[in-house]
Amino acid sequence: MSDNRAVAIVGRPNVGKSRLFNRLARKRISIVHDQPGITRDVITAEIAEGNYTLFDTGGLGYKGKDTPAALTAASEAQVEFAIAAASLILFLIDGLEGLTALDEKIAAMLRRCKKPVRLVINKADFDDEKIDLAEAYRLGLGEPLRVSAEHGRGEGELRDAILAVLGPVADLDRGRDEAAALGVCFIGRPNVGKSSLSNRLLQSDRLIVNETPGTTRDAIELPFDFKGRDGKMYPFRLIDTAGIKAATKLASPVEYFSRLRSLDAIKNTDVVFLVLDAIEGVTQQDKAIAGEAIKERKPIIVVVNKWDLVRQAFKAQGGFEPYKNERDYREKYEHALFERLYFTPGSPLIFVSAMSGYEVDRMLNAAVKLHRMLDMKLPTARLNKAIGYLAERTPPPAVGGKRFRVYYATQTGNRPFRIKLFCNREEKLTEQYRRYLEAGLVKEFDLAGCPIYFELVGKEKHEPGMSFSAIRAAQELARNPGHEPKWRAAESNSVHETPED
Numbered sequence: 362m363s364d365n366r367a368v369a370i371v372g373r374p375n376v377g378k379s380r381l382f383n384r385l386a387r388k389r390i391s392i393v394h395d396q397p398g399i400t401r402d403v404i405t406a407e408i409a410e411g412n413y414t415l416f417d418t419g420g421l422g423y424k425g426k427d428t429p430a431a432l433t434a435a436s437e438a439q440v441e442f443a444i445a446a447a448s449l450i451l452f453l454i455d456g457l458e459g460l461t462a463l464d465e466k467i468a469a470m471l472r473r474c475k476k477p478v479r480l481v482i483n484k485a486d487f488d489d490e491k492i493d494l495a496e497a498y499r500l501g502l503g504e505p506l507r508v509s510a511e512h513g514r515g516e517g518e519l520r521d522a523i524l525a526v527l528g529p530v531a532d533l534d535r536g537r538d539e540a541a542a543l544g545v546c547f548i549g550r551p552n553v554g555k556s557s558l559s560n561r562l563l564q565s566d567r568l569i570v571n572e573t574p575g576t577t578r579d580a581i582e583l584p585f586d587f588k589g590r591d592g593k594m595y596p597f598r599l600i601d602t603a604g605i606k607a608a609t610k611l612a613s614p615v616e617y618f619s620r621l622r623s624l625d626a627i628k629n630t631d632v633v634f635l636v637l638d639a640i641e642g643v644t645q646q647d648k649a650i651a652g653e654a655i656k657e658r659k660p661i662i663v664v665v666n667k668w669d670l671v672r673q674a675f676k677a678q679g680g681f682e683p684y685k686n687e688r689d690y691r692e693k694y695e696h697a698l699f700e701r702l703y704f705t706p707g708s709p710l711i712f713v714s715a716m717s718g719y720e721v722d723r724m725l726n727a728a729v730k731l732h733r734m735l736d737m738k739l740p741t742a743r744l745n746k747a748i749g750y751l752a753e754r755t756p757p758p759a760v761g762g763k764r765f766r767v768y769y770a771t772q773t774g775n776r777p778f779r780i781k782l783f784c785n786r787e788e789k790l791t792e793q794y795r796r797y798l799e800a801g802l803v804k805e806f807d808l809a810g811c812p813i814y815f816e817l818v819g820k821e822k823h824e825p826g827m828s829f830s831a832i833r834a835a836q837e838l839a840r841n842p843g844h845e846p847k848w849r850a851a852e853s854n855s856v857h858e859t860p861e862d
């Protein structure tokens with residue numbers, strides 16, 4: 362029985378490795394497409410039935426025209442990583458195409474690796490006479506298993522064969538509470554340094570980093586631990602995503618599915634790192650990507666990468682015109698950033714360098730702090746007082762001759778912060794005024810980066826058993842805790858005004 366319960370799927374390009382990976386994982390994780398070389402990073406999944414980690418690797422030896430030589434070498438390095446880390450290797454070949462010279466080259470390499478290897482013949486969807494078993498035996502890797510990754514033939518036998526090598530799963534303890542791990546996700550345009558930041562956090566070249574935009578095509582999830590400022594160890598789940606291109610600029614089905622996978626990663630994370638380029642500034646696409654995180658109501662930390670280039674420019678070249686120094690550049694950058702990303706009020710902003718490691722740890726400390734903040738309870742009295750102050754300072758605009766008015770507010774949930782507003786008319790709340798209220802509450806309660814969601818209850822749709830007189834009584838109690846509420850017939854133009862029809 363192996364202590365290291367890890368299984369790697371290897372083979373030449375386009376033999377169905379990603380499809381078999383998805384079949385064993387029981388969900389679509391790796392992108393599947395007929396174009397060779399789609400998988401470039403090592404994708405992982407935890408297989409509950411056998412309590413092991415499954416690796417999907419890049420195609421060995423692929424020399425496609427659209428792949429630079431450096432990228433091919435990096436992809437093969439990932440396969441070598443998987444072979445070194447795995448306790449069992451599944452060598453996949455194409456049963457319909459027959460053996461190739463590359464298959465034989467890979468088989469020779471696997472015979473030398475001194476690891477258990479099971480030969481798996483894929484695309485065995487039809488009668489066995491279409492499969493040349495004698496040719497497969499010639500590889501010297503023992504009796505092959507015949508499967509159809511697409512239709513599921515031989516899946517049970519393959520799962521049994523894996524467990525026969527790994528051994529029983531009883532009394533195994535991974536020693537890590539994955540449910541408690543804080544999920545963080547890097548999102549951004551292609552080539553802003555998301556994979557480089559991941560490598561810096563993991564202190565390894567675990568992910569492929571290449572100057573060619575679009576290198577990472579899958580969302581890759583990796584566990585790691587981080588020692589915070591308080592000296593405690595915090596478990597993390599790091600999700601490195603492909604660059605999110607605009608939907609109108611997707612050049613292939615691969616890019617389309619890669620974009621969907623990155624958007625799914627946003628849904629499955631706790632804290633989002635929006636990565637920007639320190640030199641290029643905030644683009645329209647950055648704004649659209651931030652909007653995707655806002656749409657999912659995820660907390661956002663804005664990370665400006667490649668700050669080493671800015672520092673070098675001011676030290677060696679005199680900087681950039683018309684900025685006086687690095688500090689001036691940073692202040693102007695920050696001002697321009699939040700002018701464009703106005704819908705991310707109070708989000709922490711961190712200037713980092715994946716290349717040098719400058720301020721990288723601050724990202725994780727900020728994520729730990731933000732993660733804790735998401736469970737805060739907002740005192741009802743203080744919440745109503747804050748909304749009252751905001752409305753008095755800047756009254757809402759008149760819509761159709763009427764102004765939006767809040768009679769009472771109370772927190773109803775967390776992650777995101779959910780605040781129920783009992784109001785006169787829901788449709789009177791404009792999007793601009795909604796953002797104003799959200800930004801005001803973020804500042805009042807120091808919720809930098811935390812999303813706030815208003816649940817509006819209009820006068821005609823208030824909950825049964827919660828009359829407006831009861832709301833007004835609760836409102837008075839919120840203003841004067843410990844005292845009997847006193848009804849006031851008329852008040853000034855504020856959030857406490859008498860309900861109107």
